[in-house]
Amino acid sequence: MLRAHLRRSLQNVALLSQRRSFAATTKLLNNASVNVAQTTSDEPGRSNKSLWGSTDRFTNELKFMQQIESLKAYRVMDHTGTVLDPEHDPNLPREEVLKCYKSMVLLHTMDGILYDAQRQGRISFYMTHYGEEAMIGTAAALKPEDVVFGQYREAFMLVYRGFTLDEFLNQCFSNELDYGKGRQMPVHYGSKKLNFQTISSPLGTQIPQASGAAYALKLSGANACTLCFFGEGAASEGDFHAGLNMAATLKCPTIFFCRNNGFAISTPSSEQYKGDGIASRGIGYGIDTIRVDGNDIWAIYNATKVAREIAVKEQRPVLIEAMTYRIGHHSTSDDSTKYRDRKEVEERAQFDNPITRLRRYIEAKNWWSPQEEEEYRKSVKKEILKAFSAAEKRKKPAIKHLFTDVYDDLTPNLVRQQNELNELIKKYPEYYNTDDFASS
Amino acid sequence: MFCLKRAIKHSSAFKPLIARTYAATSKGIDGIQEGVAYSNLLKRDPDEAFRSPELAHMSANNSGTTKMNLFQAVNDAMSIALTTDDKAVVFGEDVSFGGVFRATSGLAEQFGRDRVFNTPLTEQGIAGFAIGMAAVGHTAIAEIQFADYIFPAFDQIVNEAAKFRYRSGNQFNVGGLTIRSPSSAVGHGGHYHSQSPEAFFTHCPGLKIVTPRSPIQAKGLLLASIRDRNPVIFFEPKILYRAAVEEVPVGDYELPLGKAEILKKGTDVTIVGYGSQIYALENAIQLAEKRLPGISCELIDLRTIMPWDVDTVVESVKKTGRLVIAHEAPKTGGVAAEVASTVMEHCFLNLEAPIQRVCGWDTPFPLAFEKFYVPSMVRCYDAIKTAMEY
Numbered sequence: 032m033l034r035a036h037l038r039r040s041l042q043n044v045a046l047l048s049q050r051r052s053f054a055a056t057t058k059l060l061n062n063a064s065v066n067v068a069q070t071t072s073d074e075p076g077r078s079n080k081s082l083w084g085s086t087d088r089f090t091n092e093l094k095f096m097q098q099i100e101s102l103k104a105y106r107v108m109d110h111t112g113t114v115l116d117p118e119h120d121p122n123l124p125r126e127e128v129l130k131c132y133k134s135m136v137l138l139h140t141m142d143g144i145l146y147d148a149q150r151q152g153r154i155s156f157y158m159t160h161y162g163e164e165a166m167i168g169t170a171a172a173l174k175p176e177d178v179v180f181g182q183y184r185e186a187f188m189l190v191y192r193g194f195t196l197d198e199f200l201n202q203c204f205s206n207e208l209d210y211g212k213g214r215q216m217p218v219h220y221g222s223k224k225l226n227f228q229t230i231s232s233p234l235g236t237q238i239p240q241a242s243g244a245a246y247a248l249k250l251s252g253a254n255a256c257t258l259c260f261f262g263e264g265a266a267s268e269g270d271f272h273a274g275l276n277m278a279a280t281l282k283c284p285t286i287f288f289c290r291n292n293g294f295a296i297s298t299p300s301s302e303q304y305k306g307d308g309i310a311s312r313g314i315g316y317g318i319d320t321i322r323v324d325g326n327d328i329w330a331i332y333n334a335t336k337v338a339r340e341i342a343v344k345e346q347r348p349v350l351i352e353a354m355t356y357r358i359g360h361h362s363t364s365d366d367s368t369k370y371r372d373r374k375e376v377e378e379r380a381q382f383d384n385p386i387t388r389l390r391r392y393i394e395a396k397n398w399w400s401p402q403e404e405e406e407y408r409k410s411v412k413k414e415i416l417k418a419f420s421a422a423e424k425r426k427k428p429a430i431k432h433l434f435t436d437v438y439d440d441l442t443p444n445l446v447r448q449q450n451e452l453n454e455l456i457k458k459y460p461e462y463y464n465t466d467d468f469a470s471s
Numbered sequence: 472m473f474c475l476k477r478a479i480k481h482s483s484a485f486k487p488l489i490a491r492t493y494a495a496t497s498k499g500i501d502g503i504q505e506g507v508a509y510s511n512l513l514k515r516d517p518d519e520a521f522r523s524p525e526l527a528h529m530s531a532n533n534s535g536t537t538k539m540n541l542f543q544a545v546n547d548a549m550s551i552a553l554t555t556d557d558k559a560v561v562f563g564e565d566v567s568f569g570g571v572f573r574a575t576s577g578l579a580e581q582f583g584r585d586r587v588f589n590t591p592l593t594e595q596g597i598a599g600f601a602i603g604m605a606a607v608g609h610t611a612i613a614e615i616q617f618a619d620y621i622f623p624a625f626d627q628i629v630n631e632a633a634k635f636r637y638r639s640g641n642q643f644n645v646g647g648l649t650i651r652s653p654s655s656a657v658g659h660g661g662h663y664h665s666q667s668p669e670a671f672f673t674h675c676p677g678l679k680i681v682t683p684r685s686p687i688q689a690k691g692l693l694l695a696s697i698r699d700r701n702p703v704i705f706f707e708p709k710i711l712y713r714a715a716v717e718e719v720p721v722g723d724y725e726l727p728l729g730k731a732e733i734l735k736k737g738t739d740v741t742i743v744g745y746g747s748q749i750y751a752l753e754n755a756i757q758l759a760e761k762r763l764p765g766i767s768c769e770l771i772d773l774r775t776i777m778p779w780d781v782d783t784v785v786e787s788v789k790k791t792g793r794l795v796i797a798h799e800a801p802k803t804g805g806v807a808a809e810v811a812s813t814v815m816e817h818c819f820l821n822l823e824a825p826i827q828r829v830c831g832w833d834t835p836f837p838l839a840f841e842k843f844y845v846p847s848m849v850r851c852y853d854a855i856k857t858a859m860e861y
Contacts, residue, residue, distance in 0.1 A: 178607060212640040221639045228606060229639035233630045239596045240631070243603025243611070250585060250609070251558070257603075269623070273596025280591055281600075436641045437676050439700040442729070442778040 102310050102322045104354050107329035110383045112391025114329070121329055121336075123171070125398050131171055131328060132393055134190045135164040135386050137411050141186075141196070142359070144415050145203060145217075149363040153423065154203045156217045160184055162358030163290060165385030167191055168331030169258060172339060176255040178244050179227045180237040183218055184290065185260045192225040196415055200422035207425055207469040212432040235261060235268030238287070242278040242348070245285035249346055256284040256342040258335075263352075264295020266309045278348035279316045286338045287313070287350045290325065292357035297370040313350030325355030326385040329392075356383070429471040430456070503757050505848055507714045507750045512734055513685055520687060520718045525726055534722035542712040544686035544719050545574045545651070548693040549612060551723050553582045556610050558647070559697070561587045563597055563614030571616060572653055572712050598624035598650065602632050605645035605702070612697055618654035618706055619663040625671070632702040633677030646700030651693070653709035654682070655747055655799050656845055661838040667746075667800035667831075672704055673777040673809065679728055680777040682706040682746040686717040691726030692774060699728055708747035731780035733787070737769035740793035740858050743784055743810060745773040748797050748846065755851030759859075762852075766859055776806055784810065785817045792823035793858040797846045802830035824861035827854035 107119045114120045123131075142159040149157040160166075163184060170191035173179075179188050186199070197208070202220050205213035210221060211229065221229025228237070228244075241259030248255050265271065266289055278285050289309045293300050306312065313320030319341055323330040331353055338349035356379045360367040367376070393399040434441060434449045441449070456463040499505060507513070514520040521530030539547065552559050561578055567589040569576035579587040590597050594615055601611035615621045621628070628650070636644035656665045672680050681696050681703055683689035689707065696703035734749070735756065744752045749772050756768040769787050773779050788794050794814055796807035807828040814826060829846040837844055 180603075210640045210642055211638060214640065215638050219638070221642055223639075223642040229635075229643055231631065231634070231638060233626060236599060236627060236631050239599025239627070240603035240606060242596075243600035243605075244607045245603075246600070247558075247604040247607045247609040250560070269593075269595055270599055270627075273591075273593040273599060276591050276593065277596045277600050281588070432640075436637045438679075438778075439636070439644070439646060443781060444778050 101307050102320075104322045104324045105330050105334060106324040106327050107333060108327055108388065108392060110326070110388055112388050112395060114392070119329070119333060121332055123332075125396075127171065128389075128393055128396075129398065131167055131191070132386075132389050132399070133407060133411075134167055134170075134187065135328075135389065136407060137415075138164055138167075138187055138190050139386060140408065140411050141199065141415050144412070144419060146359075146363065148203075148419070149217075154217050156363055157203070158183055158218050158362045159359035160186060162356050162380065162385065163187075163292060163325065165326050165328040165331055165355070165389070166260075166288075166290060166353065168328040169260075169288060169335045171328075172332045172335035173258060174255065174339075175226065176253065177226065177339070178241075178248070178255065178257045180241040180244070180257060180259040181227070181230050182234065182237065182261045182265060182290075183230050183232070184262070185230075186218070186220065188260075189220055189222060189225060189227055192222075192227065194220070194222055194225060194227075196418035197422065198222070200415075200418045201425070204422040204425065205427060206422055207428045208422075209428065212436070213428040214432075234265040235270035235274075237261070238265075238268075238270045238274030239277055240274075241285050241287070242274045242281070242283045245278065245283035245342075245348070246281055249282070249284055254343055256286060256339055258286045258288055260288050260290060262295060263289055263291040263293075263300055263309055264298065264303055266312075267295075267303055275313065275316045275318060275348070275350070279318050282347045284342035284346050285348045286335065286342055287318075287348060288335070289350070289352045290355060291352055292325070292355045294357050294361070294367075294371070296361045296365060297367070299371075308352055308354075310350065310352040313352075316350075318348050318350050320350040320352070322352045322354065325353030326383050326388060328385065328389050355385075358384075426469040427467050429469040430465060431471040500849070501758060501761050503754055503761075503848070505751075505754050507711060507747070510715075510750050510753055512749065512753060513715060514687060514717045517718045520720055523732075525691075525732075526687075526720060526724065529720050529722055529724055532722065534720050534724075536718040537721050538716060539686045539690075539719040540711075540713050541683070541686045541689050541707065541715045542572050542574045544690040544717075545693055545707060546576060546578070547719065547721075548690045548697070549575065549578060550581065552610070552612065552694060552697045553578065553586060555723065556697075558608065559586070559610035559612060560604065561612045561614070562590050562600075564592055564616050565589060566614050570614065572709060574651075574707075574712075575614070594620055594623040595627055598627035598632070601648050601650065602627060602635065602645050602702075605632075605647040606635065606643055608647065610647040610649075610697060612649050612651065615650060615652040617664055617666075617709075618652040618668050619666045621650075621652055621668060621704075624650075628672070628678065628702075628704070629675045633675045635677075635702070637677060644700070645702050648702040649693075649697045649705055650703070651705045651707060653712070654706040655708045655710060656836070656841060657710045658841065659838065660836070662835050665836040665841075667706070667798065669704075669706060669776050669798075670800055670805045670809075673806060677702065678777060679703040679775065680706070681728060681775050682708065683774065684708070684746055684749040684772050685711070685715050686719045688726060688772075688774065690719055691724050692728070694723065695725035695728050698725065703728070706746065710747050726774070729775045729778050729780060731774060731783040732772045733769065733783065734772055735768065735770040737767040737791065739766045739768065739791055740795060740855055741769045741771060741784065741787040741791045742851075742855070743771045743773060743794065743796045744798065745776060745806075746799075748799055751846060751848050752797055752851055754848040755855060758848060758852045759855040763856065763859055766855075768855065773806075773810075779806075779810070781813055781817070785814060788814050788818045789821045792821050793861075794818075794822070795827040795829065795851065795854045795858055797829040797851050797854070799831050799845055801833045802828055803833050805830050824858045827858050829854045 167187040201208040203217040245257040601613035604611040
């Protein structure tokens with residue numbers, strides 16, 4: 032029932048867009064009363080000739096088009112956690128809802144501790160998720176076999192899928208247990224077993240990759256999709272255009288998920304684009320598109336769930352734009368008070384906080400009490416600190432891993448260079464202290 | 472740039488011009504017939520095809536040969552790759568109807584449009600899409616229509632493909648990725664249908680760069696590249712697509728990556744090149760051995776430009792004491808600089824003359840002046856002479 036409803040509204044968006052683009056069509060048809068075969072955009076093997084050979088593609092009206100009205104964001108519950116239309120409440124069981132809530136609180140707590148740790152110089156870099164914790168709704172709507180491509184502010188996906196605190200902290204401390212062998216900056220997580228492709232810094236590169244991976248899933252007959260996260264700033268990269276256009280033309284089962292949080296470092300979205308956000312572009316690529324309230328976990332959950340159905344069953348891409356607000360600084364290398372009002376940030380954090388919203392929802396169901404809240408926060412903090420000090424004490428990876436994995440095997444030039452470094456380490460032990468590194 | 476690209480690719484003018492410039496030159500200097508059409512390096516006899524130790528085992532298997540030019544050999548390699556690997560796909564701009572150089576002819580019909588398909592016109596998209604397929608274990612054989620247009624994909628290739636395995640601690644890799652691209656001079660390609668961009672990529676750890684000199688080499692090296700567990704860029708000298716014809720083994724075979732091949736043994740000077748430049752070097756050697764009686768040149772085809780076969784080249788120079796390196800790409804920052812400095816490190820006491828680099832000039836690739844730009848037979852001969860007379 033709900034799915035059907037959501038599908039209808041998605042189709043309405045598509046219909047609306049068609050009406051907009053071809054506003055003159057009906058009029059012309061009425062006037063000229065020509066009988067031409069309708070060519071739908073999905074018709075296979077169509078050529079430009081068949082599209083433009085018929086008179087219904089022309090108008091006497093000289094009219095340039097612009098955005099007519101802004102797409103509205105789909106919302107299930109308001110900022111007080113009240114569900115607006117009960118039919119849209121996904122009504123997940125208590126354990127599932129509490130899993131989401133606890134994951135959000137855990138992420139929030141870990142963000143606080145690791146942000147402070149960077150400030151004390153104990154890790155080199157960090158990026159928080161403040162204000163975007165509701166995105167965990169995507170994780171709840173996916174299946175474990177779905178492959179995730181992220182940008183960098185998507186640790187919620189890993190928390191939900193069961194990445195352990197040790198695994199997070201080992202990566203941030205670049206220690207010998209880090210899966211990435213200490214090679215990448217903190218927060219560049221990856222997990223083969225959780226189907227989470229390793230994060231890289233270059234923005235937008237993961238977008239066409241997610242399309243390609245989705246095409247591969249389609250070919251191999253897997254009942255799975257890819258989900259690709261990116262911010263509204265990254266959507267200005269050429270790879271966004273490439274990735275969406277390729278996914279649409281090659282019918283790739285992928286969900287493009289844009290976190291539109293209003294800022295790309297210091298650049299407000301008003302300096303990022305002039306159109307109606309990112310969602311309006313999806314329609315231009317012929318991709319089913321929806322805009323959602325990014326602080327509403329159930330709106331995100333519902334949209335992702337339907338999107339997954341479209342992607343997997345109908346083998347084509349979907350675009351979701353989640354409207355939110357980046358409450359934290361861009362990263363530990365950024366002081367956002369230099370370009371935006373601290374008061375505005377505080378108001379947003381207070382008035383429309385995704386964690387508070389879900390807490391009110393579970394409190395209203397009598398599934399959660401202030402005591403449980405306090406106890407959980409305490410225990411989770413304790414666990415994080417425990418993992419923190421364990422990770423901090425561990426050795427760095429063995430120095431040989433500077434050279435491994437460039438290729439599947441060491442190439443002759445790398446063998447020579449590794450020997451050269453080993454000789455240097457032997458020759459200048461007072462300069463190259465290796466005590467902190469694991470032995471090979 | 473794409474408009475021109477589109478306009479030129481359908482032009483049938485390439486063929487006669489190739490012939491005019493490279494194949495059919497009348498007996499020029501000292502009666503030497505220049506060009507691939509007269510090359511002694513091509514295997515025109517079926518028995519000859521198996522004469523190299525690398526292919527001897529095929530002869531034992533009673534594998535036959537077929538006369539193929541380079542685009543047909545590339546096509547044959549992809550056909551075998553698609554047959555032997557269910558997860559292999561071939562895609563790029565215009566590959567579905569057979570490709571603008573015919574390298575993918577018949578593949579879509581044979582293997583289906585899901586496995587051999589056109590993409591929208593976006594090089595960064597093609598590279599990113601291929602990386603994504605390889606990242607989940609598929610074999611992606613992507614085509615960039617001309618090497619000149621690989622630069623929009625530079626970020627995906629250098630920052631993503633090359634670092635995929637390293638940055639994930641070997642949790643993920645794109646070993647199934649191969650990017651094929653026609654490269655190098657073609658007689659009248661101007662700025663954007665002539666470039667040899669290999670050196671840009673040799674500076675990037677994580678990539679393998681391969682370029683063949685002939686149909687037999689193209690088939691074996693391409694199959695090895697497709698099956699190698701690292702991302703490989705495979706540059707096909709487009710001037711050889713039709714001009715180079717050999718008896719190519721019909722079976723499934725691979726030639727080793729990272730191994731140079733000594734094409735001619737010699738004792739006085741080592742000559743190193745790759746791709747279509749090999750034929751200019753062959754002619755230069757003929758001229759040198761004619762004009763400087765008694766000298767003997769050793770000719771080496773690098774084949775893999777990254778990681779290149781240092782041992783074979785160093786061993787040769789230790790014997791000859793002299794080195795000439797030639798490539799079409801501009802001199803400054805070119806592959807020859809890397810080879811020269813490495814050989815200098817390893818062979819300092821053996822060198823009897825300064826290492827000679829014969830390269831394209833440090834200019835964009837010019838249209839009307841192509842003959843004066845390329846490291847032709849005469850320029851290569853002059854470098855050999857300089858090395859010998861030093």
